[in-house]
Amino acid sequence: MGRLKFATVWLGGCSGCHMSFLDLDEFLFDLAARADVVYSPVGSDIKEYPEGVDVCLIEGAVNNDENLEAAKTVRDRTRLVVSFGDCAVSGNVTALRNTIPDGARMVASRSYLEQADLNPMIPQAEGIVPTLLPLALPVHAVIPVDVYIPGCPPPADRIKAVVQQILEHGTAHLEGRQLKMG
Amino acid sequence: MAVKTLTIDGTLLSAREEQTVLQAARDAGIAIPTLCQLDGLSTVGACRMCLVDIEGTGRLLPACTTRVAEGMVIHTKTERLQSYRRMIVELLFAERNHICAVCVANGACELQDLAIEVGMDHVRFDYLHPECSVDISHKRFGLDHNRCVLCTRCVRACDEVEGAHTWDVAGRGTAARVITDMAQPWGTSETCTSCGKCVQACPTGALFIKGMTVAESRKDRSEIGFLVTAREKKQWVV
Numbered sequence: 393m394g395r396l397k398f399a400t401v402w403l404g405g406c407s408g409c410h411m412s413f414l415d416l417d418e419f420l421f422d423l424a425a426r427a428d429v430v431y432s433p434v435g436s437d438i439k440e441y442p443e444g445v446d447v448c449l450i451e452g453a454v455n456n457d458e459n460l461e462a463a464k465t466v467r468d469r470t471r472l473v474v475s476f477g478d479c480a481v482s483g484n485v486t487a488l489r490n491t492i493p494d495g496a497r498m499v500a501s502r503s504y505l506e507q508a509d510l511n512p513m514i515p516q517a518e519g520i521v522p523t524l525l526p527l528a529l530p531v532h533a534v535i536p537v538d539v540y541i542p543g544c545p546p547p548a549d550r551i552k553a554v555v556q557q558i559l560e561h562g563t564a565h566l567e568g569r570q571l572k573m574g
Numbered sequence: 575m576a577v578k579t580l581t582i583d584g585t586l587l588s589a590r591e592e593q594t595v596l597q598a599a600r601d602a603g604i605a606i607p608t609l610c611q612l613d614g615l616s617t618v619g620a621c622r623m624c625l626v627d628i629e630g631t632g633r634l635l636p637a638c639t640t641r642v643a644e645g646m647v648i649h650t651k652t653e654r655l656q657s658y659r660r661m662i663v664e665l666l667f668a669e670r671n672h673i674c675a676v677c678v679a680n681g682a683c684e685l686q687d688l689a690i691e692v693g694m695d696h697v698r699f700d701y702l703h704p705e706c707s708v709d710i711s712h713k714r715f716g717l718d719h720n721r722c723v724l725c726t727r728c729v730r731a732c733d734e735v736e737g738a739h740t741w742d743v744a745g746r747g748t749a750a751r752v753i754t755d756m757a758q759p760w761g762t763s764e765t766c767t768s769c770g771k772c773v774q775a776c777p778t779g780a781l782f783i784k785g786m787t788v789a790e791s792r793k794d795r796s797e798i799g800f801l802v803t804a805r806e807k808k809q810w811v812v
Contacts, residue, residue, distance in 0.1 A: 485676060488673065492705070530697075544675035569690060571693065572674075572686065574675045574789075
């Protein structure tokens with residue numbers, strides 16, 4: 393296999409999974425020796441998700457229409473899609489709002505109207521500010537997912553185990569305590 | 575004391591006739607996953623985690639409520655059973671709001687451990703996201719319905735060991751909830767003795783000691799079994 397075209401994307405999550413990815417420390421050098429980071433909020437400055445990606449780690453739940461489009465683009469252009477962390481795998485904290493009736497409107501109202509100190513208003517700008525979906529969804533609810541990495545965030549050794557399996561076998565599957573959520 | 579001879583997962587073993595398939599398996603070192611079962615309490619076969627395949631019965635039976643019988647041939651780890659067990663755990667996760675990352679029981683939760691044991695890397699069913707209340711009206715303890723799996727271990731511990739019967743279950747299906755007294759705030763219960771046995775018996779973060787935050791709950795779930803053994807056999811064995 394040639395150099396791996398490697399990507400990560402950040403949807404409705406806190407970036408904790410990406411921080412844990414950076415905790416790979418010196419393994420990042422090993423990864424850099426065998427992979428090109430073609431798209432990532434922490435590993436490249438490329439704005440457009442490219443074609444022909446081998447592996448993509450998706451952090452976060454599908455929370456708004458921009459997330460939904462991004463997930464579909466990733467699926468279309470990527471061989472192996474990895475749900476990266478509890479929000480991608482289960483919805484997790486991002487999906488807490490799903491328990492509230494009319495949650496999308498309620499959380500926006502709580503954040504931008506009730507809690508605002510100055511200029512209370514719901515941010516709205518067509519084509520710029522994404523619209524919240526009625527429910528925050530796990531990634532596999534909107535696109536087929538190949539590999540799952542639970543954890544909030546997944547510890548670095550768990551991410552390393554998956555990346556190493558992908559480098560060696562082209563795919564990955566976690567077992568035992570490596571599946572612990574939370 | 576009559577002895578029955580049976581086969582579990584290809585191992586020929588003997589058990590006392592009053593034993594259940596679960597007890598016989600455990601005595602032989604064969605692990606069968608459980609959730610609603612707790613040593614010291616009666617068995618109800620509610621969670622279906624311990625379903626086993628007994629040749630000739632034509633259906634799956636819970637090991638915790640099935641007595642041993644002469645000549646039984648039992649399989650506990652068939653592919654079908656393992657796929658059902660994973661499905662059961664996934665349905666439990668889908669039915670309430672089990673957010674391990676922000677749960678008091680993270681790291682010491684039987685549901686979380688079961689998910690690991692059955693290899694649950696994600697939930698294939700749609701989450702129901704029910705609106706669940708949290709009752710912190712009791713002085714020492716809290717009840718979070720988001721985390722409840724309706725195992726009824728609290729109900730049985732309170733009724734059978736403490737003798738108070740503060741807990742019960744109201745409602746049906748996905749609307750079922752554990753309740754205290756006449757479905758009133760726990761803190762106003764006149765029967766609760768505040769002994770905390772329900773909290774120790776609870777497998778998840780549904781019942782917790784107030785003041786603890788994420789991943790701080792560490793329960794002694796063997797306490798119930800210890801008390802019952804001490805009471806019935808006069809043996810104080812830890």
